[in-house]
Amino acid sequence: MDLEFNVQGGDFVRAGNASSQIKKVLKQLNADSAIIKRVVVALYEAEVNIAAHAYDGVIRANIDTERIRLLLDDNGPGIPDIERAMTPGYSTASSAVREMGFGAGMGLPNIRANADEFVITSEVGKGTHLEITVYLNQ
Amino acid sequence: MTMKISEIVQCLDAQVICGAEQLDKEVEYAFASDLMSDVLTVKKERMLLITGLANLQTLRTAEMSDIEVVLFVRNKAVTDEMLELARESGIVLIASPCTLFKVSGILYNHGLKPVY
Ligand SMILES: Nc1ncnc2c1ncn2[C@@H]1O[C@H](COP(=O)(O)OP(=O)(O)O)[C@@H](O)[C@H]1O
Ligand SMILES: [Mg+2]
Numbered sequence: 263m264d265l266e267f268n269v270q271g272g273d274f275v276r277a278g279n280a281s282s283q284i285k286k287v288l289k290q291l292n293a294d295s296a297i298i299k300r301v302v303v304a305l306y307e308a309e310v311n312i313a314a315h316a317y318d319g320v321i322r323a324n325i326d327t328e329r330i331r332l333l334l335d336d337n338g339p340g341i342p343d344i345e346r347a348m349t350p351g352y353s354t355a356s357s358a359v360r361e362m363g364f365g366a367g368m369g370l371p372n373i374r375a376n377a378d379e380f381v382i383t384s385e386v387g388k389g390t391h392l393e394i395t396v397y398l399n400q
Numbered sequence: 401m402t403m404k405i406s407e408i409v410q411c412l413d414a415q416v417i418c419g420a421e422q423l424d425k426e427v428e429y430a431f432a433s434d435l436m437s438d439v440l441t442v443k444k445e446r447m448l449l450i451t452g453l454a455n456l457q458t459l460r461t462a463e464m465s466d467i468e469v470v471l472f473v474r475n476k477a478v479t480d481e482m483l484e485l486a487r488e489s490g491i492v493l494i495a496s497p498c499t500l501f502k503v504s505g506i507l508y509n510h511g512l513k514p515v516y
Contacts, residue, residue, distance in 0.1 A: 363436030
């Protein structure tokens, strides 16, 4: 099954909508609730990152019986130093983002912690690409 | 040791904003934070979220974390959009005029467990 969602930079009203839809689909597929939580927590932090740090982006989900693979591609400023961005506590978030309860530099580390496989690549001035894979039968 | 939501409402003299039909649900843990990224690191089930941050992302965070009941402290305004999202996700919202410190102390004394 393939699903696709658009995310708008700066839109904190709709941020989380894709994660919510994916959660409903995984529930319908009777996936284990602890595994669903890992998927949607990781996806939600990643979705918030597009809203918080990029101009716009696309989330693609591919689900089969074994795993869910989430591909997130955004148009945005990109990340100059990924290792630094992955460091807990590192954040360039605006005060608007912090007022929403984010911007503590905990998102990327938590995405990695919840994913079975996690890939992040980025090009400065272009955008950021994330691949999050979670196995559904563990 | 668990507490029914109705017991929480009673011992705090809290206001039920939505989900009045679900007050028999029980929670075992409580987590108090205004930082949603921190809430999203918690693995526990049957957990009450106590927060002073009342916005749509608070409810999204509860939804993703399987948190079934949120307690807003210090008379936070709940918008129609928030109510709609809470109802859609089946989240019980309750509110207290007291501080986060005070409600946390009371609920700790009643046996709700900390996460760490
Ligand atoms: N999609 C993205 N586009 C550009 N920069 C990003 C993106 N995701 C993360 N970053 C950068 O990495 C930092 C750390 O991200 P994260 O751990 O999610 O913390 P936070 O979002 O709370 O700042 C961000 O502050 C930002 O500088
Ligand atoms: Mg983030």
